[in-house]
Amino acid sequence: MVLSEAGIRALFPEIDEISDAELRRNVADIWIEVAAEAAWDRLEDVPKNLDAERDRRLTDHIRGVTRMALALAEIGEREQGTPYNRDYLIACCLLHDVSKIVETEPDLEGRPTDGPALPARKSALGAKIQHAAYATHKVFEKGLPLEIAHVVLTHTHASNMRSTSVEGAYLFYADYADSDAAIHKVGGRTFAERWHLG
Numbered sequence: 001m002v003l004s005e006a007g008i009r010a011l012f013p014e015i016d017e018i019s020d021a022e023l024r025r026n027v028a029d030i031w032i033e034v035a036a037e038a039a040w041d042r043l044e045d046v047p048k049n050l051d052a053e054r055d056r057r058l059t060d061h062i063r064g065v066t067r068m069a070l071a072l073a074e075i076g077e078r079e080q081g082t083p084y085n086r087d088y089l090i091a092c093c094l095l096h097d098v099s100k101i102v103e104t105e106p107d108l109e110g111r112p113t114d115g116p117a118l119p120a121r122k123s124a125l126g127a128k129i130q131h132a133a134y135a136t137h138k139v140f141e142k143g144l145p146l147e148i149a150h151v152v153l154t155h156t157h158a159s160n161m162r163s164t165s166v167e168g169a170y171l172f173y174a175d176y177a178d179s180d181a182a183i184h185k186v187g188g189r190t191f192a193e194r195w196h197l198g
Contacts, residue, residue: 001035001036001038001040001041001042001043001101002035002036003031003032003036003043004032005025005028005029005032008028008031008032009117010015010030011043011044011090012059012062012063012066012094013058013069014066014067014090014093014094015027015028015090015094015142017070017090018087018091019086019087019107020087023036023087023091023144026142026143026144027091027094027095029142030095030098030135030138030139030142031094031098033138034098034099034101034134034138035101035133036103037102038101038102038105039069039102039105039106039123040101041105041106043058043101044057044059044116045057045106045116045118046058046059046100046101046104046117046118046120047104047113047117047118047119047120048060048117048179048182049069049100050104050105050120050121050129052179052183052186052188052189053179053182053183054091054113054115054117054119054120055113055114055115055116055117056115056116056117056182057115057116057117058097058100058194061097061178061179061182062093062094062096062097064122064178064181065093065096065110065171065174065175065178066093066094066174068173068174068177068178069093069170069171069173069174070086070089070090070093070170072077072170072173072174073086073089073166073167073170076166076170077091078162082166083166084166084167085147085167086172088091088145088147088148088151088167088168089167089171091144091148092148092151092152092167092168092171093171095135095136095138095148095152096132096151096152096155096175097135098138099131099132099133099134099135099137099138100126100131101123102123102125102126102134103122103123103125103126103129103131103134104120104121104122104123104126105120105121105122105123106119106120107119107120107121110190117127124167130156130158130159131156131158132152132153132155132156132158133153134158135152135153136149136153138198139152147167147192149163149166150163150164151163151165151167151171152170153167154168154172155168155171155172155175165191176191176192179191180192
């Protein structure tokens with residue numbers, strides 16, 4: 001799949017809210033580079049996941065998570081006085097699931113999704129490498145700050161670590177809130193219902 005910086009900006013207009021031009025360019029470059037490795041023809045065809053949200057587009061999920069996380073951060077700052085790095089938060093949100101486009105591949109024989117996303121299956125990378133590990137690798141490869149790599153890696157329950165940053169908390173909760181909103185709408189079992197206490 002061939003993408004340009006303009007194409008990334010059209011899919012993810014939130015990227016323009018990153019004030020640091022170099023960080024903004026690197027986030028776009030990561031998407032462009034990973035897309036070039038993907039088996040997909042269009043980014044808009046990639047499903048959010050292979051389970052309860054297989055009909056949803058990954059691009060819609062990433063945009064929803066970014067907007068939710070920013071809302072949480074803005075309220076946290078206004079109500080609690082908790083500072084956060086806005087550029088880092090936007091970059092983390094936009095990159096947290098970038099590796100899903102190479103962790104999956106089109107499944108032409110797969111069951112229709114009843115949504116805009118196409119049927120998919122795990123790729124060899126998706127079957128053998130923990131989710132977000134490749135995204136984190138790309139963050140390091142671009143020389144982005146360790147804080148961004150930490151949040152991208154720890155955003156998922158697949159990681160054996162949890163984030164220690166407030167940006168990581170906002171991404172983590174926004175990620176699950178966006179998913180639960182979509183799952184609840186179709187009568188599925190939300191992540192909140194499955195949450196293990198203790």
